[in-house]
Amino acid sequence: MDLHKIEEKILSYTSFIDEIGVIIFNGYPFAFVYPDFNALKEAKIINIEDEIKWYAIELYNMKALEQEKVKGYKILTKPLVKTKSGEIDKTVLKEFLVSDKNDNISTQDEPSDEVYKILKSYIATLTKKEILPSSHLELDLELDSLNYVELFVFIEESFGVKIDEAAFSKIMKLESLYSYIKVNAKKIGVVKPEWDELLREQSSEKLVYSxxxxxxxxxxxxxxxxxxxxxxxxxxxxxxxxxxxxxxxxxxxxxxxxxxxxxxxxxxxxxxxxxxxxxxxxxxxxxxxxxxxxxxxxxxxxxxxxxxxxxxxxxxxxxxxxxxxxxxxxxxxxxxxxxxxxxxxxxxxxxxxxxxxxxxxxxxxxxxxxxxxxxxxxxxxxxxxxxxxxxxxxxxxxxxxxxxxxxxxxxxxx
Missing domain, CATH: 3.40.1130.10 (Glycerol-3-phosphate (1)-acyltransferase)
Incomplete structure (x- = not known):
């Protein structure tokens, strides 16, 4: 099986992957993907996994032979490790997969101020993953669109900072989000959103009957x-x-x-x-x-x-x-x-x-x-x-x- 050819084919479907390494795991190709975060920011994409899964990997799978379909993948937040010759080190990838170690190891000390504590405490209600300053809110903490809505409302109500998707696409790591709130905060509090209240808000749109x-x-x-x-x-x-x-x-x-x-x-x-x-x-x-x-x-x-x-x-x-x-x-x-x-x-x-x-x-x-x-x-x-x-x-x-x-x-x- 030509794994390099599989990598090239997947890359041909999207401009949002910077690096990809494919190995064989449990008899099938498994892909490690490092996204092009700059391109994603330019396109204002905040659902990165859906973009890569459906518009790259699954587009490839539709035309691939059964034994060459990618049956698993992991999206990384750091570049893939290279050998001295500049090639992706697939031995490291295999070790990474077997050990299931965290790509997001941080040596940075956590901020001790109230803004960070309140923000981290709320995000902890949305995910079961370990939360670090360098955590990517989607790829590491696995937040989704519904979580984003809750988070945006929480930040606006608790800190007086309004964040839209375009701004959020550029600050999707916890440390970046914290810094953005810290600079723009007009108040500090804890106001948790309720879905019942959110969904009952008035819409400016009108239904079009046909x-x-x-x-x-x-x-x-x-x-x-x-x-x-x-x-x-x-x-x-x-x-x-x-x-x-x-x-x-x-x-x-x-x-x-x-x-x-x-x-x-x-x-x-x-x-x-x-x-x-x-x-x-x-x-x-x-x-x-x-x-x-x-x-x-x-x-x-x-x-x-x-x-x-x-x-x-x-x-x-x-x-x-x-x-x-x-x-x-x-x-x-x-x-x-x-x-x-x-x-x-x-x-x-x-x-x-x-x-x-x-x-x-x-x-x-x-x-x-x-x-x-x-x-x-x-x-x-x-x-x-x-x-x-x-x-x-x-x-x-x-x-x-x-x-x-x-x-x-x-x-x-x-």
């Missing part, structure tokens, strides 16, 4: 799907007239259209969809999204405002379709569920309808250009009420329901 276009999409797509995919819908009786969150599994670019075709006309007219701007904001798909009651989101900008806007359909008595995985599966297995849908459900006491879309992975998996005529089945499961459950419990209930139905559906050999 009932005629939505009905037209369904009218055109449903018979085509019936003919080409032997499209089947089950459990439609589980959709009531009250507002709900529709949470489908995600296997294909077509999944949103399958949901659109499966919903009754009356329900569809008051249903909104969440989609990533990077995918549905392109020249080809943007017109469809614009007239398709779709809210486009960007994980690297206006996070708080976007999350408040995304709550607007529910607050207005409409339905909202959210794919909890946040991305399409690459191997037919469920990805980790992101908790935003559960937060909305609990805050607004809105039931969640888990949905299983089965067969779309075989029809149009990631990397395919044209769909194959495979049988597609959409199954709406019984609603799950949030009641007194915590976010994690809601997520688990929904994921378990989808996983059980997927297993049952596969046993029927679609």
């Amino acid at each position: 009932p005629f276009i939505m009905s037209l999409y369904k009218t055109l797509l449903y018979p085509f799907f019936r003919l080409y995919f032997r499209f089947e819908v089950r459990g439609i009786e589980n959709i009531s007239s009250k507002a709900c969150i529709i949470a489908p599994s995600h296997q294909s670019m077509l999944d949103g259209f399958f949901i659109e075709s499966a919903l009754p006309y009356k329900t569809l007219k008051k249903t909104f969809f969440l989609a990533y701007k990077q995918v549905f904001g392109t020249k080809l798909l943007k017109p469809i999204a614009k007239h398709g009651q779709t809210i486009l989101i960007d994980a690297n900008e206006n996070l708080k405002e976007t999350m408040i806007y995304c709550a607007l359909p529910i607050r207005s008595g409409n339905n909202l379709v959210i794919f909890p995985e946040g991305a399409r599966t690459r191997d037919r297995e469920l990805l980790e569920f992101r908790p935003y849908f559960a937060m909305l459900s609990k805050t607004f006491k809105t039931p969640i309808i888990p949905v299983v879309i089965d067969g779309s992975f075989e029809a149009l998996r990631a990397g395919m250009l044209f769909p194959r005529p495979r049988k597609i089945r959409v199954t709406f499961l019984e609603p799950i009420e949030p009641h007194s459950m915590e976010y994690g419990e809601i997520v688990k209930r929904v994921r378990d329901a989808i996983e059980r139905e997927l297993k049952r559906s596969r046993e029927e050999h679609l």
Whole structure:
């Protein structure tokens, strides 16, 4: 296996990787990645792992032979160790992986002032990782978009310092964030954000209704799907007239259209969809999204405002379709569920309808250009009420329901 060729291929997909070293681990390629932090700052990207995973490694995996697919990776915050000849020292990489040692070893003493203590103490509520001054907030402490929103609000309320995503992309290490707050602080306190309050804030955005276009999409797509995919819908009786969150599994670019075709006309007219701007904001798909009651989101900008806007359909008595995985599966297995849908459900006491879309992975998996005529089945499961459950419990209930139905559906050999 030509590991150097794999490295070159991955690098060809992105400008956000500075160095990459690929070794064989457990029989498959494993990649060590050192990002180009300057390029990421210029692009104002704060979700670095998603950028590298989905737009470099997974793009490579789509076209790679099975035995040459990268089955694991680690994103480092320091350059890769080189040999005397200037080559990446892969012996060190193997030792690093086996020992699982921390790339982020700091010899710097921690600041002892109140600003640092308050900031570190709050970040400790968001992560279980060891927190050091040199810790990268995403790559070392594993904070995500939801954590960023909480952190931004905490900093603004506690220190009087407003931070947007563009500024944050340049100060993503704890020591840099601390220094920024220290210089700009107007006050010092501890005011912890509450998601219930955040999601209930008023949005400056307005919902754009397109009932005629939505009905037209369904009218055109449903018979085509019936003919080409032997499209089947089950459990439609589980959709009531009250507002709900529709949470489908995600296997294909077509999944949103399958949901659109499966919903009754009356329900569809008051249903909104969440989609990533990077995918549905392109020249080809943007017109469809614009007239398709779709809210486009960007994980690297206006996070708080976007999350408040995304709550607007529910607050207005409409339905909202959210794919909890946040991305399409690459191997037919469920990805980790992101908790935003559960937060909305609990805050607004809105039931969640888990949905299983089965067969779309075989029809149009990631990397395919044209769909194959495979049988597609959409199954709406019984609603799950949030009641007194915590976010994690809601997520688990929904994921378990989808996983059980997927297993049952596969046993029927679609």
